Amino acid sequence: MKKISxxxxxxxxxxxFGVEFERERLDVLVNELASILGEITKLRELxxxxxxxxxxxxxxxxxxxx
Amino acid sequence: MTNKDIAFxxxxxxxxxxxxxxxxxxxxxxxxxDRIKKYDGNIKSYVFVADMAKExxxxxxxxxxxxxxxxxxxxxxxxxxxxxxxxDMPTTVGTKAPGISFPLIDATTVHRLRExxxxxxxxxxxxxxxxxxxxxxxxxxxxxxxxxxxxxxxxGAAVIASLCTAALGSDTGGSIRIPASxxxxxxxxxxxxxxxxxxxxxxxxxxxxxxxxxxxxxxAALLLNVLAGxxxxxxxxxxxxxxxxxxxxxxxxxELKIGVCRNHFFDRNNNDVQLAVEKAVDELSKISAGVVEFxxxxxxYGLGAIFVIELASSSCYHEKNLEKGLQRxxxxxxxxxxELGKFVTATDYLKAEQYRRVLISDLRKVFESVDVIVSPTTxxxxxxxxxxTVSIGGQDESVLAASWRLTYPxxxxxxxxxxxxxxxxxxxxxxxxxxAGRPFAEETVLRAAYAYESxxxxxxxxxxx
Numbered sequence: 001m002k003k004i005s006x007x008x009x010x011x012x013x014x015x016x017f018g019v020e021f022e023r024e025r026l027d028v029l030v031n032e033l034a035s036i037l038g039e040i041t042k043l044r045e046l047x048x049x050x051x052x053x054x055x056x057x058x059x060x061x062x063x064x065x066x
Numbered sequence: 067m068t069n070k071d072i073a074f075x076x077x078x079x080x081x082x083x084x085x086x087x088x089x090x091x092x093x094x095x096x097x098x099x100d101r102i103k104k105y106d107g108n109i110k111s112y113v114f115v116a117d118m119a120k121e122x123x124x125x126x127x128x129x130x131x132x133x134x135x136x137x138x139x140x141x142x143x144x145x146x147x148x149x150x151x152x153x154d155m156p157t158t159v160g161t162k163a164p165g166i167s168f169p170l171i172d173a174t175t176v177h178r179l180r181e182x183x184x185x186x187x188x189x190x191x192x193x194x195x196x197x198x199x200x201x202x203x204x205x206x207x208x209x210x211x212x213x214x215x216x217x218x219x220x221x222g223a224a225v226i227a228s229l230c231t232a233a234l235g236s237d238t239g240g241s242i243r244i245p246a247s248x249x250x251x252x253x254x255x256x257x258x259x260x261x262x263x264x265x266x267x268x269x270x271x272x273x274x275x276x277x278x279x280x281x282x283x284x285x286a287a288l289l290l291n292v293l294a295g296x297x298x299x300x301x302x303x304x305x306x307x308x309x310x311x312x313x314x315x316x317x318x319x320x321e322l323k324i325g326v327c328r329n330h331f332f333d334r335n336n337n338d339v340q341l342a343v344e345k346a347v348d349e350l351s352k353i354s355a356g357v358v359e360f361x362x363x364x365x366x367y368g369l370g371a372i373f374v375i376e377l378a379s380s381s382c383y384h385e386k387n388l389e390k391g392l393q394r395x396x397x398x399x400x401x402x403x404x405e406l407g408k409f410v411t412a413t414d415y416l417k418a419e420q421y422r423r424v425l426i427s428d429l430r431k432v433f434e435s436v437d438v439i440v441s442p443t444t445x446x447x448x449x450x451x452x453x454x455t456v457s458i459g460g461q462d463e464s465v466l467a468a469s470w471r472l473t474y475p476x477x478x479x480x481x482x483x484x485x486x487x488x489x490x491x492x493x494x495x496x497x498x499x500x501x502a503g504r505p506f507a508e509e510t511v512l513r514a515a516y517a518y519e520s521x522x523x524x525x526x527x528x529x530x531x
Contacts, residue, residue: 017408019388025405032402033409036377039370040414043421046367053419054426055272061301 073097073228074528076281077288080231081138084130091130091141094231095123095185098143102188102229105531108210110203111224113148114155114189122185129183138288140183145230147221148189149196150176150276151265155186159267160194160217163395166387173265174297175234175276182292190220190233194400196269197380199244199469202397205451206249207529208495212448215245215469221279222249227531232280232289236266238273239372240444240473243485246279247443247498250487250527252515253279254286257506258480259304261290262297270379271302272419273372273477282525283486283516287311290508306506314509319517322354322510325436330365331472334458335445338491343442346488346499346518350440353517358436362428364421365475371418371425372474378415381407426479433504438514443485443498444469472500482508486515487524 014020021029072080072094083089099115106112126141146152149159150173157168172180179186191204193216201219206212207227214223218235222245225233235242237255246253255275266276278289290311297303326332326347332340351357384404387393393401432439446456449465456465476483481502488499499518503511519525 018385019405019408021405029402029405029409033406036370036373036406039373041370043367043370043374043414043417046417046421046424048417048420048424051420051423053416054422055419064298064301 073101075231076285076525077138077142077231078282078284080142081140081288084141085135087131091123091126091185092120094141095119095143095187098187098230105227106229108531109205109207109223109227109229111190111214111220111227111229112145112188113158113191113220116155116186116188118154119143119185119187126183126185136183139179139292141185142183142231143185143187144179145188145190145221145224145233146176146186147218147233147235148192149236149267150234151267152176152186152189155189157189157267159196160192161396163387163392165390165392168267171265174262174299175293176265178292187230190218190224192220193217194397195267195380195384195404196236196238196241197400197403199240199466201245206448206495207531208250209448209493211450212495213248213451215248215444215448217241218279219245222246222251222253225249225251225279225281226529228528232278232285235277235279236269237275237277237473237477238269238376239477240470242275242277242279243443243473243483243498243500244469246485248448248496250496250524251279251281252283252286252487253277253485254290255476255483256290256294256508257304257482259302260306260482260506260508261293262295262300262303264297264299268379268383270376273375273379275477283484283512283519284312284315286484287315287512304506309509311509311512314513315516317513319350319354319514322437322514323435324350324354324357324514325432325439326357326359327362327365327432327439327441328359329361329363330475331441334461334463334468335442336447336456336458336491339442339445339447339497342489342497343440343499347440349521350514350518353521354514360432360436362432364424364428367421368425368475368478369471371421372478374410374414374418377403377407378410379407380404381410422478425475429479429481437503437507437510439502441472441500443472443500445471447491447493447495447497476502481505482511484511484515486519487527488518488522489524490527
């Protein structure tokens with residue numbers, strides 16, 4: 001595994017995301033992300049500590065496939 | 067009856083004529099293929115046309131003549147969205163990116179249609195990887211300067227242009243119902259798990275739904291009768307029994323309570339849409355047990371939740387393509403969305419899945435006092451091909467953001483929802499009415515839709531090509 005030596009956030013991207021983005025491409029994505037982050041920030045406001053996620057692990061799932 | 071006439075008939079009429087040998091599957095299929103040749107150069111709804119469909123039609127005709135009528139879909143020409151795998155037609159999922167290919171096998175639903183005797187006449191255009199509400203280069207048959215909606219825009223356009231009798235679509239945030247609304251067809255997304263997704267290329271595992279776009283509500287019920295049912299190849303498939311969805315279609319809705327969610331669904335709609343849907347609600351109130359109004363404040367968190375789930379799921383599905391750098395060949399909008407999924411954190415993803423439980427619980431409480439929830443399908447009608455924003459109530463908004471606002475809540479909740487035509491705006495562009503119901507209450511949703519449809523002639527309105 002490649003050793004991480006973070007010179008900058010952009011340098012960390014390949015390790016964090018598993019995909020290498022060119023610097024210009026990162027700018028585009030961060031810009032697009034800004035508009036969506038507002039909605040994600042709203043979602044983070046919710047206190048859902050005691051609510052289980054709707055996707056539930058089913059240990060029998062693969063046994064049902066034939 | 068001329069060839070021109072049979073092209074416009076719904077399955078509910080054609081099936082009887084085919085069974086009685088008054089219309090042959092061969093003449094019907096040839097009629098559709100001729101119309102595609104004549105009109106689809108302009109509409110661009112198909113990406114592949116199956117000339118070999120004539121052979122299937124001849125086979126169907128022979129079977130029916132020999133007394134082996136399979137049922138209402140026997141000999142009916144249908145189109146398939148290009149994200150359903152098909153053994154005899156290529157699948158591209160709307161992408162031209164090199165190095166990406168899909169197997170020549172039938173999706174479970176496609177197999178079921180073939181078994182029912184349907185004639186598959188081609189694959190319809192879609193927004194690349196089902197990521198968008200526009201479907202370039204397909205045009206809206208009502209106004210070819212306008213979009214047909216998406217991502218099943220090819221299916222919506224082909225159905226209303228009578229270039230097939232009905233079509234299949236898929237719906238992750240509204241991709242069946244949005245083109246149905248913008249093109250003036252019926253579009254049905256059944257309960258999550260009701261229709262198998264095996265062989266439908268994934269966009270977002272827990273949000274994707276497969277379903278039909280049709281000319282009438284009864285046609286949607288006829289197709290659901292064939293499409294619905296348990297499939298061991300789809301881990302999300304339900305074992306819930308499948309009723310005959312046409313059986314209760316004509317029953318009175320006198321005992322049904324109509325729910326209207328006043329926030330979110332009626333906050334910001336185009337005036338023509340608002341007026342048409344309020345009129346529809348008023349009409350439904352007179353033939354039902356009345357209207358119950360309510361609010362769902364937690365809907366304000368829904369957009370963040372569906373963004374997080376769609377982005378992360380899509381990015382995960384495309385991960386191998388991302389590693390190879392193939393996304394650079396995707397359309398720019400799709401590339402950005404697929405790459406953005408990498409920025410979604412695991413905690414935000416799980417929070418979105420927690421939120422879905424809250425929304426489902428809120429809706430469950432609502433369904434204790436109502437039987438269906440009625441709203442516009444889209445806050446706006448079909449927009450111009452090059453239009454990026456729309457003004458609603460004096461406020462500019464992205465057309466893409468506006469177009470799925472009223473449909474995605476039912477993907478998050480996995481509930482059945484249908485879009486049916488309920489009028490036209492001042493520019494003669496169709497308006498859609500959305501009716502949603504409890505889990506697996508497709509019969510109730512279809513019954514309410516049929517009751518409304520029966521009082522109008524919207525289904526008989528067709529564009530001039």
